[in-house]
Amino acid sequence: MNTQTRNFRPSPLLACKAALATTAILLTTLLAPLPVTAAEPAGSTSAASPESATAKPRIIILATGGTISGAADARSAIGYNSGEVSGQQLVQGVPGIEKLATVKSEQISNIGSQDMNDKVWFSLARRITQIFEGNEADGVVITHGTDTMEETAFFLHNVLDSAKPVVLVGSMRPGGALSADGPRNLYEAIQLAASPQAKARGVMVVMNDTIHTPRWVTKTNVTSVQSFQSLNASPAGYVDPASVRFLAPAGQVVQAPFALPKDDQLPRVPIIYAHSNMDASQIDHAIENNARGIVIAGVGDGNVSKPAMQAMLRAVQKGIVVIRATRVPSGFVNRNVEVDDDKSGFVVAYDLNPQKARVLTQLLIANGVTAADKVQQAFAATY
Incomplete structure (x- = not known):
């Protein structure tokens, strides 16, 4: 055996070059772009992407x-x-x-x-x-x-x-x-x-x-x-x-919604505006024209003149729902203050202005609710 071959050792410079070559091959492999499959083309957004979520x-x-x-x-x-x-x-x-x-x-x-x-x-x-x-x-x-x-x-x-x-x-x-x-x-x-x-x-x-x-x-x-x-x-x-x-958490629903009338028409409920020297003519006219309900935009806490009050009583006797609201922008119309609502058969609107009192009265009548006590309960419940 050749003594020189048996005792051969690579020089440090050759070892360094070999190591560098190996590292280059590894980096080339790691940095190569991943293959693009036909199932998910480049630029597509998968179902689990943030955009779709x-x-x-x-x-x-x-x-x-x-x-x-x-x-x-x-x-x-x-x-x-x-x-x-x-x-x-x-x-x-x-x-x-x-x-x-x-x-x-x-x-x-x-x-x-x-x-x-x-x-x-x-x-x-x-x-x-x-x-x-x-x-x-x-x-x-x-x-x-x-x-x-x-x-x-x-x-x-x-x-x-x-x-x-x-x-x-x-x-x-x-x-x-x-x-x-x-x-x-x-x-x-x-x-x-x-x-x-x-x-x-x-x-x-x-x-x-x-x-x-x-x-x-x-x-x-x-x-x-x-x-x-x-x-x-x-x-x-x-x-x-x-x-x-x-300003507050969502409230709870206090009543089931009203059903829409099948004929697509709400009952006739006029609003009559109270004023000084008020007579009974507008209320009597509403009675004669088959109003199902009447909303009074009264003065103060829903008041009207004595002639108008007598006409309101005639309306109740005819089976017409009579609501006492107020023309005053804010405040509540309460029961049995200056008017004996229990005896007269009237309903008070509480905080509802005349126009909203009219809407609620129409829906109540359309759903068969006409008794004064039941109507009054609905006015108190629709908060």
């Missing part, structure tokens, strides 16, 4: 018209025509809505809310029920004129049966006006309807960053953006583009 809420807008859908008219500095803009156009005019929810719009009507009627109310109630029963959306926003928005809200509050939110919204200034409030109000209505905090709160009204419940909210000023107030209670909460804040 956080789908946006689905909101359907039901547009009815009103100032929020109005367009300016040159007849005066503040002149406008209600119901000139569609619900879809409203959505397109509010930047950022697409970040809040997946939004669709439907046109139920396009009228000023002074023309709001039973037909539109029934269409709204039935469409909302269909939406929620069919799981078409997580919430509904209704664009509405401000003149009768509180009445529509109160009607829907009494006939809908769902934990999902229904938010009514309008504006005090039409599109195109200086400082138009419609776009922000609509943004916040969708924000509220899409919020998890709105679940189990039913019907709400949003105006001027404020959340109201149907029983308490009312319009208090002809033109101010702060017109909507909850006069006999605090607002339900507040909303701005950054937050939704409720």
